[in-house]
Amino acid sequence: MSAGRRVLTGNYAAAYAVRAAKPDVISAYPITPQTPIIEKLSEFVDSGELDARFIRVESEHSAMAAVIGASSVGARTYTATSSQGLFYMYEVCWWAAGARLPIVMGVVTRALGPPWSIWSEHSDFYALRDSGWVMYFASSAQEVYDLTLQAYMVAENGDVLLPAMVGWDAFEVSHTYEPVELLDEEEAGSLLPAKGGRVNVLSHEDPASLGNLAYPEDYIRIRYGMRRAMEAAGRVASEAGRRYGEISGRDYSSPLECYRCEDAEVLYVVMGSIVGEAIDAVDRLRGEGVKAGLVRVRLYRPFPYAELGELLGRAGNAIIVNRASRFGGYGALTGDALAAAAEAGARIDYLEVAAGIGGVDVTSDDFVGMYKMFRAGRRGTVWWMR
Amino acid sequence: MLKGHAACPGCGATILLRHVLKALGPRTYMVIPASCSSVIAGPYPKSSFAVPLLHMAFAASAAAASGMVEALEKMGRRDVNVVVWAGDGGTVDIGLQALSGAAERGHNILYICYDNEAYMNTGIQKSGSTPPKAWTTTTPTGNPGFKKDMPSIMAAHRVPYVATLNPAYPNDIVKKVEKAASIRGLKYLHAFSPCPPGWRFDASLTVKVARLAVETGVWVLYEVEGGVFRLTGPSKHLLDPSRRKPVEEYLRLQGRFRHLTESDIEELQRMVDENWEKIAQLVEEGK
Amino acid sequence: MSEVFARPQIGAVGAGSWRTERPVVDGSKCILCGLCWLYCPDAVVEIDERVVIDYDYCKGCGICAQVCPVKAIEMVRER
Numbered sequence: 001m002s003a004g005r006r007v008l009t010g011n012y013a014a015a016y017a018v019r020a021a022k023p024d025v026i027s028a029y030p031i032t033p034q035t036p037i038i039e040k041l042s043e044f045v046d047s048g049e050l051d052a053r054f055i056r057v058e059s060e061h062s063a064m065a066a067v068i069g070a071s072s073v074g075a076r077t078y079t080a081t082s083s084q085g086l087f088y089m090y091e092v093c094w095w096a097a098g099a100r101l102p103i104v105m106g107v108v109t110r111a112l113g114p115p116w117s118i119w120s121e122h123s124d125f126y127a128l129r130d131s132g133w134v135m136y137f138a139s140s141a142q143e144v145y146d147l148t149l150q151a152y153m154v155a156e157n158g159d160v161l162l163p164a165m166v167g168w169d170a171f172e173v174s175h176t177y178e179p180v181e182l183l184d185e186e187e188a189g190s191l192l193p194a195k196g197g198r199v200n201v202l203s204h205e206d207p208a209s210l211g212n213l214a215y216p217e218d219y220i221r222i223r224y225g226m227r228r229a230m231e232a233a234g235r236v237a238s239e240a241g242r243r244y245g246e247i248s249g250r251d252y253s254s255p256l257e258c259y260r261c262e263d264a265e266v267l268y269v270v271m272g273s274i275v276g277e278a279i280d281a282v283d284r285l286r287g288e289g290v291k292a293g294l295v296r297v298r299l300y301r302p303f304p305y306a307e308l309g310e311l312l313g314r315a316g317n318a319i320i321v322n323r324a325s326r327f328g329g330y331g332a333l334t335g336d337a338l339a340a341a342a343e344a345g346a347r348i349d350y351l352e353v354a355a356g357i358g359g360v361d362v363t364s365d366d367f368v369g370m371y372k373m374f375r376a377g378r379r380g381t382v383w384w385m386r
Numbered sequence: 387m388l389k390g391h392a393a394c395p396g397c398g399a400t401i402l403l404r405h406v407l408k409a410l411g412p413r414t415y416m417v418i419p420a421s422c423s424s425v426i427a428g429p430y431p432k433s434s435f436a437v438p439l440l441h442m443a444f445a446a447s448a449a450a451a452s453g454m455v456e457a458l459e460k461m462g463r464r465d466v467n468v469v470v471w472a473g474d475g476g477t478v479d480i481g482l483q484a485l486s487g488a489a490e491r492g493h494n495i496l497y498i499c500y501d502n503e504a505y506m507n508t509g510i511q512k513s514g515s516t517p518p519k520a521w522t523t524t525t526p527t528g529n530p531g532f533k534k535d536m537p538s539i540m541a542a543h544r545v546p547y548v549a550t551l552n553p554a555y556p557n558d559i560v561k562k563v564e565k566a567a568s569i570r571g572l573k574y575l576h577a578f579s580p581c582p583p584g585w586r587f588d589a590s591l592t593v594k595v596a597r598l599a600v601e602t603g604v605w606v607l608y609e610v611e612g613g614v615f616r617l618t619g620p621s622k623h624l625l626d627p628s629r630r631k632p633v634e635e636y637l638r639l640q641g642r643f644r645h646l647t648e649s650d651i652e653e654l655q656r657m658v659d660e661n662w663e664k665i666a667q668l669v670e671e672g673k
Numbered sequence: 674m675s676e677v678f679a680r681p682q683i684g685a686v687g688a689g690s691w692r693t694e695r696p697v698v699d700g701s702k703c704i705l706c707g708l709c710w711l712y713c714p715d716a717v718v719e720i721d722e723r724v725v726i727d728y729d730y731c732k733g734c735g736i737c738a739q740v741c742p743v744k745a746i747e748m749v750r751e752r
Contacts (some may be wrong), residue, residue, distance in 0.1 A: 059483060062448075065450040068440075069440060073454055095442070099677065200678065203438055204437065207433075207681050209681075210441060212428065214430040222677055389688075389730040390715075395691065395732035396735070427679075428679070431678075431680060553712075554712075556712075582734075590734055590735025593739065
């Protein structure tokens with residue numbers, strides 16, 4: 001069932017998804033490359049297409065604080081940011097998760113300065129991986145639309161009640177037009193939980209405090225509650241993805257996208273829009289008789305250790321591509337992938353590649369080159385420089 | 387405000403809170419940033435506040451309140467008070483940006499700064515609201531800075547109502563809180579909050595110190611309503627310098643001013659007198 | 674989920690154990706003006722026919738004694 005197709009950028013797709021979700025309060029501060037999201041949302045609000053309060057805050061820290069304030073009294077909310085802005089709001093992002101508020105946020109991933117960069121990298125996204133946020137990563141404008149709606153479904157689920165974010169690449173997805181299938185707004189609304197049903201809401205009818213000082217034994221119990229919620233989120237996300245598939249025809253029940261991975265003997269592990277070039281590389285290598293395949297991580301937190309571990313165990317070899325600068329240690333995705341392999345009891349041969357940093361294009365030639373390096377015996381970490 | 391809260395004995399802020407909360411009533415939502423009140427509120431799972439309360443990160447109380455009030459209005463609850471109860475540090479320093487933004491946007495919130503003139507919760511460090519020459523742990527030989535004039539900063543944001551409060555004058559508090567709650571827009575109240583451990587005086591003297599602050603002219607009771615300045619309470623009668631008690635009477639009660647020399651005290655007296663000359667002009671303009 | 678909420682409760686802390694002195698009211702001097710009630714930071718003063726202090730939560734700050742216009746309250750050392 002579809003409300004039709006529109007040619008949209010990733011950012012506009014987010015705005016259309018948010019419009020369909022009908023939040024009560026939106027709060028955001030402009031930062032390249034997020035701005036078209038909030039500009040489009042402002043248009044929707046001013047035209048009356050979206051009945052929401054839009055708070056044009058004076059900083060990202062305040063943007064997250066404002067949606068926390070709104071969510072604490074039961075409102076559905078949205079915000080969006082990128083890199084420097086995400087890091088400015090960083091402490092309050094952790095606050096949102098600890099307060100168990102189902103805020104949804106879009107993060108247009110962008111490299112951090114200095115030196116100044118506006119181009120894509122995933123370092124900003126990865127920095128929230130311990131915060132308690134449910135984290136999706138989209139690879140196309142269609143996925144931005146679909147995952148934003150699913151983010152609400154998961155965040156507001158009574159077994160979860162954690163904030164959820166969707167990341168997508170600056171410019172390559174945020175500003176690139178592609179055809180996007182939109183859901184009928186009624187149907188999109190019916191996938192999301194009804195508003196007003198949340199239990200953890202501040203109200204003068206039943207006064208309570210959120211966020212009091214807690215002595216250590218109480219603190220750990222409260223944080224453990226988040227842990228259990230995050231564990232439930234994997235199951236809830238899978239079910240939400242399945243239901244979404246029934247309505248849209250695009251199934252999201254798996255946290256991973258698998259391309260020719262079932263019989264692969266070497267797997268690329270990737271996240272984000274570079275998957276397009278990686279798919280080309282897989283096809284080229286297959287054409288040369290190499291049993292290549294790829295796994296794209298779409299739900300990053302909670303991380304699908306079991307699913308990825310099984311695939312890595314079968315393949316035995318992996319080229320793990322982190323689109324992030326990382327110093328003094330393995331990249332975030334590498335760490336998770338290796339943990340997945342270890343949990344599956346699989347010994348794998350791997351090469352970690354830091355690629356696409358600072359927005360450098362990663363082409364199928366690059367992916368093929370990574371495989372050749374791996375086959376020639378290169379192991380450990382490689383920074384893919386031009 | 388429930389008894390059995392965790393404030394220090396003699397805490398000025400809790401005298402203020404009792405009267406503010408009584409005036410506001412139960413349809414009140416509070417946002418409290420990191421401050422003494424975060425601890426006064428009691429440890430989980432107990433709360434000393436019988437109103438819905440959101441604890442918030444230090445810099446963000448005005449922003450959280452902005453989101454909260456917009457959400458409540460959007461969801462049809464317009465007949466409630468959304469109140470920020472923040473310390474001086476969380477208002478004039480780290481919280482200033484969020485407050486300035488909220489004031490410019492004009493959300494319907496009541497922002498109350500209880501000013502104990504330093505970062506008391508973390509152990510008496512200087513803030514932008516610490517008066518000149520005062521001892522704090524980070525200004526051990528006396529504060530070289532000045533005290534930010536926060537009510538004037540808020541008046542310059544053209545908010546509909548700004549006023550000062552003092553715990554020695556509860557009637558004045560109640561009148562101003564009720565008036566503020568009846569006005570739409572961002573209302574800013576700046577409250578004098580004497581702190582026995584931080585200012586170094588015996589806990590029994592809180593009300594006396596508060597009263598002397600007004601009687602010496604150090605703390606001025608006034609309101610700015612729709613841009614018009616008006617003195618209130620006993621401050622109305624203190625335009626005549628001969629009716630103001632000497633500043634020394636206020637300073638001498640507090641250990642944080644014990645190191646002041648004669649010329650320091652004269653200087654502080656001069657500053658108070660100069661401030662009152664400006665006030666006289668504002669009173670004239672307000673007529 | 675409401676496990677993250679704290680609920681309003683009298684006696685969030687056992688403040689009465691903090692004090693070193695307690696206020697004692699001399700009913701014969703008391704004029705029931707209410708100033709002690711007005712200024713008590715801990716809301717432990719109640720006035721009905723006479724002034725009653727909740728010693729479970731009184732911290733012994735001494736403000737009531739200091740503001741009393743007829744000196745009807747004396748701060749007495751706790752034993």
